[in-house]
Amino acid sequence: MDINEKKRKSKLRIRLSTAIVGVLLIFILTSIYFVGAKPNNKNSLIFTTFLTTDVKTTVSSTGTLNPKGIVEIGTQVSGVVENVYVNYNDIVKKNQLIATLDTNLLKIAVNQAEADLIKTKSQYELTLKDLKSKEELFKNALISEYEIEAARVSKDAGYAQYLSAQAGLDRAKTNLDYAYIKSPIDGVVIDKSIEEGQTVAASLSSPTLFIIAEGLEKMEIHALVDESDVGKIKSGQKAVYTVEAYDGKEFYATVREIRMNPTTVSNVVNYVIVLDSNNKDNLLFPGMTANIDFIIREEIGVTAVSNRATRFAPPEDMIRGFDQKNRAQRDKRKSDNLWYLNENGEITALPVIFGISDDQNTQIIGLPEDKMEIKIIAGIQISNKKTTATKENTNTNSNRRFRGRMPPMF
Structure with a gap:
């Protein structure tokens, strides 16, 4: 090789x-x-316990906070604003002077009306003397009947002119009084649209100078409730609401009236519900949005359990020990079921009656006292090294992995 x-x-x-x-x-x-x-995979039961709490059934809505009364103050005379005595958020009393207009021309008008009154009064007194003189002459047949009638007409005309002059003086004085703008109510200034030196003109539509709210210690809420829920709302009903300005703080209100005039919003028929609310701490401002829960029914200090426990239904594989006798007894009682583990570690039904529910808990009726301390199954937690999931209603084929044995508990 x-x-x-x-x-x-x-x-x-x-x-x-x-x-x-x-x-x-x-x-x-x-x-x-x-x-x-x-x-x-390690599937574990999730447990919860009974608790004593308040459970409320509610109808939710939104509304707007408003003062109980609002007065828009204008002017009935034209002129230049001479003085403004109040500002935003000032507290005012009824008949308190809040602004004045220039009164020079108005005072001149009063003087002119007084002069007219003096003039017409003198003329009227003269016609009275003339009539009295002519009546004596008529008795002595020295003048004709026409002349005596003419004297009487002159007297009546003079009196009419005197009354007109008196009315003119009253009008001039009233206009002068209008130059002194006063608050008609006790309240708070929430808007002001004039400044000193500004000219205002009275017309058929009187300009708004101030807006005064009738005290903010008491507020009202105008809420919209749709037609499917309005039948549950009654006068005198309690409500709880929150505003975004104070996260988590609850305020309380009472339904005052249900207005029958419908309002359609996005093809949904709504009705205005008016509620009264106290604002002693002056935390609430007009225009705030209120998120309202009308309390339809309320149970105070009752036994309740998490809503997750009421929705839990174990798969058939997990309740093979739940024999036909117990099933028949459960069906006969027409009760609801909660589930727990007995002393042998077997899933067992606890027949109860579900009462009212809120968004967290459900009232439990007919719970034996010896069952108060047991742990109620609220779901199954399915976990592995990468993910963890929670299952509340496990009555599906995905739970066949138990094959009749109990899952481990934590």
Whole structure:
């Protein structure tokens, strides 16, 4: 065998050895990967306990906070604003002076009306004297009947002019009073649209100078409730609401009235519900959005359990020990069931009656006292090395892995 042949065979052996080592290495790494990646499922029961709490059935809605009364204050005379005595958020009393207009022209009008009154009064008194004189002459047949009638008409006309002048003076004085703008109610200034030196003009649509809320110690909420829920709302019903400004803080209100005029929003018929609420701490402002829960029914200090426990239904594989006799007894009582583990570690039904529910708990009726401390099954937790999932209703074919035996508990 020549030297070249030996070299060729040596290279082949090296390549073959390298290929074998590579295949073995790939096999080993693949085995490690698949063995390590194989899920190690461990299914555990999730438990909960009974608790004593309040359970409420509610209807949810949103509304807007408003003062119980709002007055828009305008002006009935034109002029230049001379003084403004209040600002935003100021507390005012009824008849308190809050602004004045320039009164120069108005005072001149009063003086002119007084002069007109004096003039017409004198003229009227003169017509009275003239009528009295002509009545004496008519008695003595010195003047005609026409002349005496003309004197009487002059007297009546003079009196009418006197009354008109008196009305003109009253009007001038009233306009002067209008220049002194006063608050008609006790309340809080929530808007102001004038400044000193500004000219305001009275017209058929009086300009709004101030908006005063009738005190903010008491507020009202206008809430929209759709037609499917409005039948559950009654006058005097309690409600709880929150506002975004105070996260987690609850405020309380009472239904005052249900307005029958419908409002359609996005093809849904709604009705306005008006609620009264106290605001003694002045935390609430007009215009805030209230997230409201109308309390339809409330049970105070009752035995309850998590809603997850009421929804749990074990698969048939897990309750093979639940024999036909117990099933028949359960069906006969027409009760609801909770599930727990007995002393033998077997899933056992606990017949009860479900009462009202809220978004967290359900009232439990007919619970024996000796069962108060037991742990109730609320679901099955399915976990492996990579993921963890929770299953509340396990009455599906995916739970066949138990094959009649109990899953481990934690």
